[in-house]
Amino acid sequence: MTDRSVTHATFCIERTLSAAPARVFKAFADQSAKDVWFVGPPGWVRTERSMDFRVGGRETSSVGERGGVQHRFDATYHDIVPNERIVFTYAMHLDAVLMSVSITTIELVAIGDKTKLKFTEQGAFLDGVDFAANREQGTQYLLDAVEAWLAREGANG
Amino acid sequence: MLQHSANLDLAFQALADPARRGMLERLTLGPASVSELARPFDMSLSAIVQHLKVLEAGGLVRTEKVGRVRTCQIEPAALSAAEGWINQRRTTWERHFDRLEQYLDDTADESANTEPKP
Numbered sequence: 001m002t003d004r005s006v007t008h009a010t011f012c013i014e015r016t017l018s019a020a021p022a023r024v025f026k027a028f029a030d031q032s033a034k035d036v037w038f039v040g041p042p043g044w045v046r047t048e049r050s051m052d053f054r055v056g057g058r059e060t061s062s063v064g065e066r067g068g069v070q071h072r073f074d075a076t077y078h079d080i081v082p083n084e085r086i087v088f089t090y091a092m093h094l095d096a097v098l099m100s101v102s103i104t105t106i107e108l109v110a111i112g113d114k115t116k117l118k119f120t121e122q123g124a125f126l127d128g129v130d131f132a133a134n135r136e137q138g139t140q141y142l143l144d145a146v147e148a149w150l151a152r153e154g155a156n157g
Numbered sequence: 158m159l160q161h162s163a164n165l166d167l168a169f170q171a172l173a174d175p176a177r178r179g180m181l182e183r184l185t186l187g188p189a190s191v192s193e194l195a196r197p198f199d200m201s202l203s204a205i206v207q208h209l210k211v212l213e214a215g216g217l218v219r220t221e222k223v224g225r226v227r228t229c230q231i232e233p234a235a236l237s238a239a240e241g242w243i244n245q246r247r248t249t250w251e252r253h254f255d256r257l258e259q260y261l262d263d264t265a266d267e268s269a270n271t272e273p274k275p
Contacts, residue, residue, distance in 0.1 A: 011247050015254050019261040023268055027257055033264075037256035092246070099242055119250060125243050 006124050013119040021083040021108040024115045028086055028106065029053050040064065040071070048072070055080055059088075069094050075104075084108055100125045171215030176200070177208050181217060181231070188230035191220075 017024055027033045031051040039046065040063030047070065048062035059075040072093040079087035086106040092099045102123035109116045172178055180194055195205040209229060212218040220229045 007243065009243050011243065013247065013250055013254065015258070017258055017261055019265065019268075023261060023264075024257075027260060033260065037260045038253055039256065041252070100246065102246075117254070119254070121246065121250070123243070123246070125246075 004126070006126050008122075008124055010120065010122045012121075013117075015117045015119075016111065017115045017117055018113075019115060020113060021110050021115045024108055024117060025083045025086075029080075029082075053077065053080070098126060168215040168217055171211045171217055174208070174211075177212055180205075180208060180229075181212065184218060184229060184231045188228050191227045191229060194229055 027037065031053070034051065035049070038061065043065065044063045045066055046061065046063050048060055051057075051059045053059070055077055057077050059077070060073065062070045062072045064070045070093075073090055074093070075088045075090035077086070077088045079085060085108070087103070089101065089103050091101050100123050102121050104122075105118075105120045107118040107120075109118070172181070176198060179197070183189060183194060183197070191202065191205060191209065194209075195202055198205065209218060209220060213220060217232055218229055219232045220227050222228075
């Protein structure tokens with residue numbers, strides 16, 4: 001398969017969290033806290049983990065179904081402003097195939113006793129070699145995304 | 158395309174129906190005429206056409222009339238592997254933040270005990 005392509009895209013996620021920025025920041029900065037929420041879907045296991053939360057430091061995490069495809073997150077921190085901002089770049093691999101390289105900005109803004117979290121990811125999303133070969137797989141991801149979206153809509157409604 | 162979340166919402170709304178998802182899954186196997194597409198479904202041709210319009214509005218399907226036959230096919234841009242991958246990235250982070258919210262709720266009490274109120 002020699003078909004290679006790249007898609008450049010940006011997406012944002014905004015959440016209002018019921019905690020002050022200091023607590024939200026700590027959930028990103030402290031590995032024992034982050035390990036509680038930065039995990040794979042139910043049933044997935046983590047096979048690799050490291051976290052060095054400082055400018056220039058790296059964070060890695062590999063998750064997947066037992067014996068299945070490994071989803072590997074490999075990040076480098078570039079900017080850390082306590083309680084306000086975190087900028088990191090990360091590469092995602094599915095097993096040995098590089099899927100994307102992204103720059104991610106997390107901004108925290110106090111709103112009363114809550115925090116508005118603004119997540120922005122700008123990425124080069126690559127058509128992985130195996131991935132491009134299988135259009136149905138692309139469809140499946142979209143359908144999975146829809147299920148998650150519907151679940152959220154239901155939860156909000 | 159993903160920068161325009163309205164488009165994405167339309168795409169997701171188009172997919173929020175089992176019949177339309179079934180039609181889309183059929184089209185991942187290759188183009189089909191409207192009547193071919195309708196065959197497995199127990200509904201009128203006009204109902205199928207309505208569903209097709211929603212899928213078209215969501216940018217997921219393209220239809221083209223050649224002679225008397227309308228042919229439907231997957232809109233390649235909407236379902237490219239890269240696009241699917243981006244959606245998966247977004248969904249993954251949304252799921253992380255769901256869990257982050259849960260974590261913050263779960264630890265709200267201990268933080269109130271250990272951190273002085275400003």
